[in-house]
Amino acid sequence: MTVAAQGRTESSSRPRPDGRSTRWDDHRAQRRTSLVRDARSAIHELGPGASMDEIAAVAGTSKSIFYRYFDDKAGLRLAVAESVVAGMHRKLAEAAHEAPTPHAALRAMVRVYLQTIERSPHVYWFVTRTAIGGNVPDDGASGQVEALGAYLDSVITLVAEPAAQAAGVPPSTAAAWAAGAVGFVRGTGEWWLGHTLAAGLSRDELTDQITTWLWNGPVGVLHHDTTGRPVAPTEQPITEKQEYR
Structure with missing residues (x-):
């Protein structure tokens, strides 16, 4: 087998990126950015001592959604920072x-x-x-x-x-x-x-x-x-x- 043929074989054998996975990653990144922006707006309105429940309420979503993207309040604080x-x-x-x-x-x-x-x-x-x-x-x-x-x-x-x-x-x-x-x-x-x-x-x-x-x-x-x-x-x-x- 020639080097060129071998290269084509190896290339074709590599797993191709999953389009659905890429779109999901993009969606998660966009959603995360949107939640950071919403959190900043909520904190601007409520103050630095706002709870996750209060932040989620002003953002029009649930605390569980924030935890899905940021794990906890410390994670959200880091993202906002x-x-x-x-x-x-x-x-x-x-x-x-x-x-x-x-x-x-x-x-x-x-x-x-x-x-x-x-x-x-x-x-x-x-x-x-x-x-x-x-x-x-x-x-x-x-x-x-x-x-x-x-x-x-x-x-x-x-x-x-x-x-x-x-x-x-x-x-x-x-x-x-x-x-x-x-x-x-x-x-x-x-x-x-x-x-x-x-x-x-x-x-x-x-x-x-x-x-x-x-x-x-x-x-x-x-x-x-x-x-x-x-x-x-x-x-x-x-x-x-x-x-x-």
């Missing part, structure tokens, strides 16, 4: 890419983060904590912690790039600062949410404050006036239209 952080990472990357300067990139990313958590605080608390002021849920959701950790690592990379460009420092130095900056922004943002949006402090006001605090830190030391004090950037504020096209 993955959806939230994927969307946030995409917006952060777009904001950083479209910004004309490193300072504008930093401000744009801070604004994206605050904008995201402000739009749905309930969903944010659901994927990060059991309740405002609480801790990461102790319900076996180790995958959730890993998902959030991977997200934070990826954000550090995004934030480090404009910092390195502005300060002219090695990538490792910029990454060390970015790690602290990400923690600072997250901590400040959560304080803002936990104090009822800080009694009237607007998103834009907090965005400007955080950006100034971060920029006049490691970057500002390279730009001092004659008194030795860091000089605030003189760039014009970037409009929402410019930041998010």
